[in-house]
Amino acid sequence: MDKKRIWEAVRPYVMILPAMTGIVLFVLYPVAYLIKLSFYKYNLMNKDKSKFIGTDNYTQIFSREDFYTALLNTVVYTIGVVVLTLVLSLIIAVWLNKRKRFNAIVQAGIFTPHIISIVSVALVWMWLMEPNHGLLNFLLKTFGLPGSTWLQNSSTAMISIIIVSVWQNIGYYTLIIVAALQSIPPSIYEAAALDNASKFQVFRKITLPLISPQLFFILIIMTIGSFKVFDTVKIMTGGGPNGATTTLVYYIYEFRTNSIGYASATGVVLMAIIALLTVVYFRVLSKKVHYQ
Amino acid sequence: MASIEFVNVTQSFDKNVIIKDLNLKIEDGKFTVLVGPSGCGKTTLLRMIAGLDPQTSGSVLINGKDVTRIPPGQRGVAMVFQNYAIYPTMSVRENIEFGLKNNKVPKDERKRLVESISETVGLAGYLDRKPSTLSGGQRQRIALARAMVKKPSVFLMDEPLSNLDAKLRVQMRIELIEMHKKLGTTFVYVTHDQVEAMSMADTIVLMNQGQIQQEAAPEVIYRQPNNLFAAQFIGVPPMNIAELGIDNVMFGFRPESGVLSTEPLATHFQVPGTIVTREMLGSETIYQVKSEEQAYMIKCTEDRFVVDQEVYLGVEAGNLFFFGADENRIDREDGRFSSYLEALGGRSKVLVMRGQANG
Numbered sequence: 001m002d003k004k005r006i007w008e009a010v011r012p013y014v015m016i017l018p019a020m021t022g023i024v025l026f027v028l029y030p031v032a033y034l035i036k037l038s039f040y041k042y043n044l045m046n047k048d049k050s051k052f053i054g055t056d057n058y059t060q061i062f063s064r065e066d067f068y069t070a071l072l073n074t075v076v077y078t079i080g081v082v083v084l085t086l087v088l089s090l091i092i093a094v095w096l097n098k099r100k101r102f103n104a105i106v107q108a109g110i111f112t113p114h115i116i117s118i119v120s121v122a123l124v125w126m127w128l129m130e131p132n133h134g135l136l137n138f139l140l141k142t143f144g145l146p147g148s149t150w151l152q153n154s155s156t157a158m159i160s161i162i163i164v165s166v167w168q169n170i171g172y173y174t175l176i177i178v179a180a181l182q183s184i185p186p187s188i189y190e191a192a193a194l195d196n197a198s199k200f201q202v203f204r205k206i207t208l209p210l211i212s213p214q215l216f217f218i219l220i221i222m223t224i225g226s227f228k229v230f231d232t233v234k235i236m237t238g239g240g241p242n243g244a245t246t247t248l249v250y251y252i253y254e255f256r257t258n259s260i261g262y263a264s265a266t267g268v269v270l271m272a273i274i275a276l277l278t279v280v281y282f283r284v285l286s287k288k289v290h291y292q
Numbered sequence: 293m294a295s296i297e298f299v300n301v302t303q304s305f306d307k308n309v310i311i312k313d314l315n316l317k318i319e320d321g322k323f324t325v326l327v328g329p330s331g332c333g334k335t336t337l338l339r340m341i342a343g344l345d346p347q348t349s350g351s352v353l354i355n356g357k358d359v360t361r362i363p364p365g366q367r368g369v370a371m372v373f374q375n376y377a378i379y380p381t382m383s384v385r386e387n388i389e390f391g392l393k394n395n396k397v398p399k400d401e402r403k404r405l406v407e408s409i410s411e412t413v414g415l416a417g418y419l420d421r422k423p424s425t426l427s428g429g430q431r432q433r434i435a436l437a438r439a440m441v442k443k444p445s446v447f448l449m450d451e452p453l454s455n456l457d458a459k460l461r462v463q464m465r466i467e468l469i470e471m472h473k474k475l476g477t478t479f480v481y482v483t484h485d486q487v488e489a490m491s492m493a494d495t496i497v498l499m500n501q502g503q504i505q506q507e508a509a510p511e512v513i514y515r516q517p518n519n520l521f522a523a524q525f526i527g528v529p530p531m532n533i534a535e536l537g538i539d540n541v542m543f544g545f546r547p548e549s550g551v552l553s554t555e556p557l558a559t560h561f562q563v564p565g566t567i568v569t570r571e572m573l574g575s576e577t578i579y580q581v582k583s584e585e586q587a588y589m590i591k592c593t594e595d596r597f598v599v600d601q602e603v604y605l606g607v608e609a610g611n612l613f614f615f616g617a618d619e620n621r622i623d624r625e626d627g628r629f630s631s632y633l634e635a636l637g638g639r640s641k642v643l644v645m646r647g648q649a650n651g
Contacts (some may be wrong), residue, residue, distance in 0.1 A: 187377035190344050195364025195391035195438075206388070209381035290381040 031271075038265035042255070057265035067266070069243055070251035073158065077247055078226035080162035083254055085222060086215065093177035094168065094207075107178065111171035118168065120254045122235040125149065125164045151237055154244035161232055173218050175198075181207070181215040212289045220281055227274050248273075294355040294368065294445035294478055295320040296341055301350035303336050310336050311502040313350070319495065320355075323472045323479040327489035328525070334482045337499075338448050341480060342371050357565045364396070370439035370447040374414050375455065376431050378423045378438075384410070385419040387434050391442045431462050434455040440475070447472075449481045453488065465491055488513070498522055520544075520619040529578060530560035531590040531613070538635055540617040549611035550590035552603045554580065556648070559606030560633070563588075565646075567601045581605050584643070604625065604644070609633060 010262035043049040061067050092110065096103045113121060128135045129150035139149035150160045184207065192202050208215075230235055230249040233239060239246035239254065244256075248270050296318040303311040311333045318324045326334040339345045340352055343364035348584045351358045358579045359367050379387050385406055418574035423431055423501050432452065437448060449468075453461045469492055483489055489496050490510045498505045499522075500512060505525075506518040523531040524542055533544040539561040543561075551559060566585035577595040581588045581603060588605060588622075597603060614622040614632045622629050 055475060062622075073596070185377065187373045188379060190342075190364075191377040191379070191438075192390075193344065193364040194369065194371050195442075196388065196394040198394070201394060205382070206379060210382075215473065216483060288307055 002022075011186055018147060021284075034264050034267055038262055038268045040261045041259070042261040042264075044260060051260075053261070057262050058269070060262060061269060063266055066243065066246075067251065069247050070246045071243060073243075074227055074229070074247040076158055077162060078223055080159070081165045081169070081226045081229075082219065082222045083269045084162065084166045085173055086218065088166065089170050089173040089218075090215075092174045093181055094203075096174065096178050097181045107171075107175070110174055113168045114172045116168075118231045119235060121168050122164060125160075125167075126236055129160055138288075146164075152241065154241045157237055157241055158243045161236060164236070165226070167228065169222070173222070176214055176218060176234055177211060178250055179278050180211040185186060214292055216281075216289045221280060223277055223281070224274055227270065227277070296446060296478065297353040297356070298337070298340070299353065301334070301347045301352065302315065303340065303345070304348050305345075309502070312502065313619060314502070316497065316504060318478065318480060318509070320478055321476055322494040323469070323481065323492055324495045324497060325487055325489040325493035326497045326499060327483055331501075332499040333502040334484075334499050335450055335498075335557075338371075338450055338480060338482045338626045341367075341446065342369055342448055342626075343367055343602075365391075367446075367447055368444055369446040370442050370444035371450065372432075372435045372452040373440050374451040376452075376549060377550075378431055378434050378436040380423055384434055385418050385424055385427070386561060387423065388437045389439050391438065394440070404553045405441050409418070409437045413437045413468055427543060428456055429464070432456060432464065436471075440471075445477060447475075447479045448475055449479070451483050452481075454483075454485070468492060487528065490526065496526075500525075516635065517613070517621060519621055520615050523613065523615070523621070529591070532588045533615075534586055534588075536614070536636060537639070538632065541632055542615045542619075543632070543636055544615065545607045545611050547589045547591040548610050549579065549607050550581075550583070550588060551606045552590055552592060552597060553606065554601075556604050556644055557606035560609035560637050560640070561607040561612060562569060563605050563643050565603060565605055567597050567599055567603060570597070570599050609637075612636065 020289070039052060039054060041053045050165065065245055096107050129179045131147060131152055132151050134150070136150070140147050148154050151157050188206060189202065192206055228249050229247050230253065233245050233247055233250045237245040239250045252263045252266045252270070255266070298314055298316045301311060301314045304308070322363050336345065338340065340347050341555050343359065343362065346360060351360055354367060355361065356567065376430055379390065382390065388409060389402055392405060397405070406419070410419055413436055414434050415430065415437060418426060423434060435452065453464050454500055454646050456464060467487065481492065484636065493510055497507045500521050506513055506522045513522060513526050517526065520533065520542065527546060529547050530547055531540050531544045536543050539612065551557060556562065562584045563589070565581040567579050568582045568587065569580040571578040572595060575593070577592050579590045579592065579597060581590055581604070590605060614629060616622050622632065
């Protein structure tokens with residue numbers, strides 16, 4: 001009898017044990033270890049020469065100019081990618097929402113970049129963006145427009161990377177927004193038509209509020225994703241030219257061998273920034289999101 | 293205030309013809325109910341008035357003016373949808389106000405209108421609530437208020453009561469009748485429920501397969517149905533129909549015209565039978581009487597019989613209807629009427645005699 005009662009109490013914990021083991025091993029422990037490392041001057045060759053240095057790493061982070069450059073680059077990249085992707089995928093989704101056969105093809109086409117590896121995407125775009133022989137400059141010149149230096153100039157490198165990321169992301173987010181749009185009952189639009197609402201009013205007062213949960217989700221997911229951007233930067237520019245595209249994660253990556261402690265501290269800072277941003281989003285925007 | 297007229301209207305969706313060359317005039321200020329089985333085109337007609345699905349050909353006139361090219365919002369009509377189509381992200385006030393805002397009604401005027409309407413429909417305390425926090429009946433009232441506040445010349449309603457529970461439906465029915473009386477505007481109401489049609493309508497437009505079967509006041513449709521379809525669609529239970537056996541003619545009578553007795557009757561039509569089922573509804577009882585050829589539904593105000601009892605079923609000559617081979621009703625004035633009546637009377641005598649012989 002007593003045994004049964006113990007089992008009743010223990011059972012839920014036994015049930016979640018497999019999942020929790022994974023989470024503890026691969027999430028909680030690494031995060032804890034990251035935080036631990038951030039307080040050390042860590043020696044990869046000889047662990048015994050590692051030294052606890054308190055918050056020195058953090059002091060160093062906030063006093064180094066290259067950290068602020070990387071942070072600023074990341075913020076620029078994030079704003080660029082999030083705003084452009086949101087606006088463009090919203091426009092495309094509204095356009096695709098009319099159910100026509102042609103639209104199904106466009107939708108499939110626009111989603112394709114998402115299933116291609118970022119390495120291929122980046123390489124193809126590097127080729128397109130080549131200033132002398134690339135297709136993009138060729139096209140610009142055919143239309144009589146001046147060519148761009150794209151990735152090779154510190155003033156245009158960041159926008160080039162943003163373009164590639166937006167191009168890769170747009171199909172996926174369009175799909176989410178199209179699904180959201182199609183879940184709006186048509187009778188609501190009919191009611192609005194009878195209420196003499198203009199197209200703009202319908203979009204602002206009915207469509208946007210009704211898809212706000214999905215837009216909010218996309219905003220958060222994309223902000224987090226953009227803050228962690230690495231692969232595009234690594235392949236296309238290697239953080240250059242002259243550090244113009246060094247984002248936070250790439251900055252961390254640069255310190256992977258010679259000062260693991262400093263890199264860890266930066267990782268913790270990045271985590272804190274993302275957490276803070278998410279909290280701010282929820283505080284500021286959640287009142288404008290209409291859950292049904 | 294407006295009358296509505298359909299002139300040679302045809303509506304088809306992807307080569308699927310729903311309505312063909314239909315003509316109909318809906319009178320100004322009347323409560324008109326479009327009723328028929330699902331798929332008969334009644335909602336299609338309503339949506340044509342609103343301008344939501346413009347007709348393929350022909351024209352729709354509101355107050356004598358062709359509105360084919362006028363967008364829904366400028367036709368002076370308001371519609372209550374079956375699922376209410378309330379804007380879920382707006383508060384009750386914003387829902388009611390939306391149409392007024394789009395029509396550039398000044399703010400003070402808007403506030404006054406919204407408040408007086410919400411008083412009328414009983415939503416006064418809920419103006420700043422979200423529709424999702426309200427009950428089905430209250431949402432129905434939002435939809436009504438939203439339609440009323442625009443002071444439309446035509447009210448369109450697409451099965452507005454079908455999502456409510458039975459009790460609330462009866463209550464809303466009365467409220468709608470009162471509302472129509474108070475506003476005096478043209479109401480066009482779509483339903484598949486003939487009880488709703490009978491109870492609320494000034495004029496019933498009965499439809500089947502895209503065609504108007506009969507257009508008349510409820511009592512006329514009930515007492516003088518145009519054809520078999522009208523006779524069987526209106527009334528619960530529907531009219532009893534049986535074959536006469538001559539010229540493919542059918543005869544029929546309303547369930548409440550049937551008289552039941554354990555003894556042979558002196559009525560014009562008479563048939564022996566057995567009671568198969570009994571439905572006790574309180575004020576009345578419905579029996580299913582099975583004769584040799586077929587079953588009849590009989591509605592009695594008294595509850596005197598039991599299942600399996602042998603009875604005689606009789607109907608007076610004045611309560612009998614005849615329908616020709618083309619399914620149209622044969623009028624009492626028609627020359628054939630008396631001969632068919634005669635034939636039925638003769639057949640009854642035979643049936644009763646045979647019944648007595650067997651008994």
